[in-house]
Amino acid sequence: MTPPSVRVSEIFFSLQGESSRVGxxxxxxxLTGCPLRCAWCDTEYAFTGGETRTIAEVVAEAGRQGTRTVCVTGGEPLAQKNCLPLLAALCDAGFDVSLETSGALDIGGVDARVSRIMDLKAPGSGEADKNRWDNLPLLTAHDEVKIVVADRADYEWARGIIAEHRxxxxxxxxxxxxxxxxAPGELADWILADRLPVRFQLQLHKVLWGNMRGK
Incomplete structure (x- = not known):
């Protein structure tokens, strides 16, 4: 039987730039591939290409990096059917695993040991109609929601969604x-003015290295 495989754009070791695991x-x-085309996407190179690798090979390479913390990202990793067994295999191997997903695809099958970082798409992304709202009731304290904001309209949309869905x-x-x-300071001022119950974040990797690939 052919061993299960995934299409991999890249595997690299760096500092986590986002989420509560930042730093x-x-x-x-x-993983390669994504059904969305967000206006501000910074990983378009992952839409196509990559290399087919077995799950066992991917887990082994992760193990050679010398850290327990692993992030499976994309593209949109859940667009590949074997993303789910990859996540489970990483957990079985003892890694502390997070998944970065757009939230456009069902997160219900993700291994419960994985922290799901779900990126809700604001209108400025051009893909807000792809948000899968059925995912929201599945979220637990082990997960996180990220919203990227391009302007005041996006912020007001985010504020409304946060309140409506608690x-x-x-x-x-x-x-x-x-x-x-x-401007980061402008978003920070809006959050403070509204006393919004969120965490402000900048993409640490971009502060350190700009848009350099593999960082």
């Missing part, structure tokens, strides 16, 4: 500005 040395496993009562919520579109 942690992390192995990133970036997201901050369910899991941590993180807001970040689109680099080059919204």
């Amino acid at each position: 942690l040395p992390t192995v990133f496993i970036r 997201l901050a009562d369910r899991c941590p919520v993180l807001l970040s500005p689109v680099q080059g579109k919204l």
Whole structure:
């Protein structure tokens, strides 16, 4: 029987730039492919290409990096059917695993040991109609919601969604500005003015290295 495999864009070791794990040395496993085309996407190179590798090979390479913290990202990793067994295999191997997903695809099958970092798409992304709202009741305190904000309209949309779905009562919520579109201080001021129950974040990897691939 052919061993299960995934299409991998890249595997690299860096600092986590987002989520509550920001700053942690992390192995990133970036899977190829994404059904979304967000206006501010910074990983378009992962839409196509990559290399087919068995799950066992991917887990073994992660193990050679010397850290327990692993992030499976994309693209949209859940667009590959074997993402789910990859996540389970990483957990079985003793890794502390997070999944970065757009939230456009069902997260219900993700191994319960995985922290699901779900990126709700604001209108400025051009993909807000792809949000899968049925995912929200599945979130737990082990998960996180991220919303990237391009302007005041996106912020007001995010504020409304956070209130309507009581997201901050369910899991941590993180807001970040689109680099080059919204001044970080402006978003910070809005959050403070509204006393919004969220965590402000910048993409640490971009502060350190810009848009360098593999960082």
